Each structure stands twice: as structure tokens, then as C-alpha cells.
Amino acid sequence: MRAKLILSIIGGLLLGAVVAIAVFPQAREKLFPQQGAQQSSGKALIGGPFTLTEPTGKKVTDKDFRGRYMLVFFGFTACPDICPAGLQLMSAALGKIGAKANNVTPIFISVDPARDTPEKIAAYVKNFDDRLVGLTGTPDEVAAVAKAYRVFYEKTP
Incomplete structure (x- = not known):
């Protein structure tokens, strides 16, 4: 009992x-606290300083874009489908926001500096939007900016 x-x-x-x-x-x-839960600091945890090359050959840094939003896309000019689709989407989005797009700099960063010369990038980005800034750099510069923006890429045969 x-x-x-x-x-x-x-x-x-x-x-x-x-x-x-x-x-x-x-x-x-x-x-039961969430494992690995993190409060937002209010600051982006991606991005950082970079030095890359414009199609004119001029070196630019992240500081050249200060005061404007950067809409950054990583790709390469020989990309057959995802890159063109992504850049078309970027251009359409800029068109939809109208005058607010004046505060945005759309940027295409090539992850294939061996094949994507500044001249080739200039011709490529003009197919999508006149506002699109094409950038490239040395393999080390591209690797550094990709790491800062947490972008994975690798060259395949």
C-alpha cells in the first residue's frame, strides 16, 4: 500500500x-537551452576588407563602396546556368525597387581569375545590368574575399 x-x-x-x-x-x-544558440550582435558576420581589380585595371577596395549597400555575387564568366540566372535575378530585383536601387552597388566577383580577365568580365556583366560592377583579382585576392564572405569555390578539371 x-x-x-x-x-x-x-x-x-x-x-x-x-x-x-x-x-x-x-x-x-x-x-533545455538550445545548443549553440547565439544572440545576434546586430552586425553581419560576413564580409570584410578586400582589394580587387575593375575592368579598367584600377584597383578598388571595399572602402570605395562605403555609404552604399553592396549586393555581391560570386561566379565566373564560363558558368553555364546558375551565374546568368542569379545575375538576371539581381538585375530584376534592382528594377523592382526603383529609386532605392540608387543606394545599391551590385557587384560580380569572379572566382576564376585565370580565365576571367578584366576585359572579359566587363563584357560579361554588361549583358545583365549597366550598374553591375565586375571585379577580379589575383588568386590570393579572390581567395581572401571569398573567405571573408564565406563563399566556397573550387576549380574542377
């Missing part, structure tokens, strides 16, 4: 705890 009473009390307490956790989110968060 005493064992049944103890089991009933324990069962009731467990049931009460389960109901409390299900009903009260604050209790659930205290008991």
Missing part, C-alpha cells in the same frame, strides 16, 4: 513537470 502511494506521488510529480514544460515556454528554455 505504501509503495503504491510513493509511486503515485512520483508519477504525479513527473506528469506535472511534463505539463509545466509543455505549457510554459520559459521553463522549457531554462531546462
Whole structure:
């Protein structure tokens, strides 16, 4: 009889705890904090300083675009489908926001500096939007900006 009473009390307490956790989110968060959850700092955790080359041969840095939003796309001119589709989408988005697009600099960064010369990039980006800035650099410069923007790429045979 005493064992049944103890089991009933324990069962009731467990049931009460389960109901409390299900009903009260604050209790659930205290008991089961999300693993790896991070509060936003309010600052982007991607991007950073870079030095690349415009089609004119002029070196530019991230500082040249300060005061404007940068809409950055990484790709290469021999890309058969994703790059053209992405750049068309970028151009369409700029068209849809109208005058607000004046505060945006759309940027195409080539991840294939061996084949994408500044002249080739200039001709390529003009197929999509006159506002699109094409950039490239040395393999080390491209690797650095890709790392800063958390972009993975690799050359395939």
C-alpha cells in the first residue's frame, strides 16, 4: 500500500513537470537551452576588407563602396546556368525597387581569375545590368574575399 502511494506521488510529480514544460515556454528554455544558440550582435558576420581589380585595371577596395549597400555575387564568366540566372535575378530585383536601387552597388566577383580577365568580365556583366560592377583579382585576392564572405569555390578539371 505504501509503495503504491510513493509511486503515485512520483508519477504525479513527473506528469506535472511534463505539463509545466509543455505549457510554459520559459521553463522549457531554462531546462533545455538550445545548443549553440547565439544572440545576434546586430552586425553581419560576413564580409570584410578586400582589394580587387575593375575592368579598367584600377584597383578598388571595399572602402570605395562605403555609404552604399553592396549586393555581391560570386561566379565566373564560363558558368553555364546558375551565374546568368542569379545575375538576371539581381538585375530584376534592382528594377523592382526603383529609386532605392540608387543606394545599391551590385557587384560580380569572379572566382576564376585565370580565365576571367578584366576585359572579359566587363563584357560579361554588361549583358545583365549597366550598374553591375565586375571585379577580379589575383588568386590570393579572390581567395581572401571569398573567405571573408564565406563563399566556397573550387576549380574542377
